[in-house]
Amino acid sequence: MKPNSIRMVCFDAGGVLVRICRSWEEGCRVAGIEYRWSEVVQAGEAERVAISNAYQRGEIACSEFFEQMATTAGGLYAADDIRVVHDAWILGEYPGVRELIDRLNGTDELVTGLLSNTSARHWEGLWMQGSPGGSAVGRIEHPHASHLLGLLKPGVEIYRAFEQETGYTGSEILFFDDLPENVAAARAAGWRAEVIDFAGDTARQIAGHLAACGVGGQE
Template structure:
């Protein structure tokens, strides 16, 4: 929970995965979502460390999706092909949380607050909130209702690096306790608080919209 404040926030900032969007949390979940097995040796610590390093390079825009899939496949020593890594990558995003779209719509109708996104993501995932080239509906459209977007692959920084939080401040013109931030990871919340933001850790396994609504109601935000 946040500590009490006399003024409602000016900007409501959301993480994407684990707050608005349900995602896979580990390799086994990603494989299951892609209907692929967890092959023996894939979860060895050395491979996990290398995958994480590549994921970090990918989410700050140092490599593109093809390079990411090729290099992750190479780290597995043939356990997975680049095509299979691509399937896992695409299956990682599951579905928007029930009630998330409705919550954002209600908040968007409140002219007293601005809405924003602060996400560690990558271009291929991020594009899925937009309509496809053929005009068909996007997979995960809700974040399009947020006015301000700071995505890690675009600003070349990722949470909990202070630089990405400062990029959000520069974009919105808001500072410190003018911002309320919702994220599911403790280290990201800690960094937000260290620069004066109000910040609330969300339980990604629970009803995330209800958690957000409860906190905002406490802070005096109108719905």
């Protein structure tokens, strides 16, 4: 690929621009909710995944999501417990990501995008990160999310929907995500894509990939 074929730098949110809880146990600890588990709860995992997917596709409201998730918990968690943990899930921005996005936005013939699996409530929370001075997500020129598109990564449909919404396609897009399956799907869709280690310095990793591609004046 010619480096100058890249016209769009697109990010995932959680694990790339913002730190998030990586497990229910961590979420409980951050939220101050006692962590409780049982074989009954474990048995409901497939149902919880289905509920979460519907929620992130925008098919159910927040209140309905909390109630449905509590139903799968075998009485260990009330709907309000689910809400408290849910609202504690976003931990804050990674250092340096706002400045990196600003540099990209200031580069001629280059735009920034976001493609995130998320929900309406977390979407609002993403925009509130980093105040004062505005959030990293608020700096993105083409922000798109699963609950707005009605689709989820790693399904190919969401990558095509993003292309249709933004007007950028295939190798014009350089995408960063923390999940290998989402990166693999993006590559299958013809995008340039790289995995970001959520446990490390994400801005530094992104800058390294940009430099390797000769994008955005990164060296």
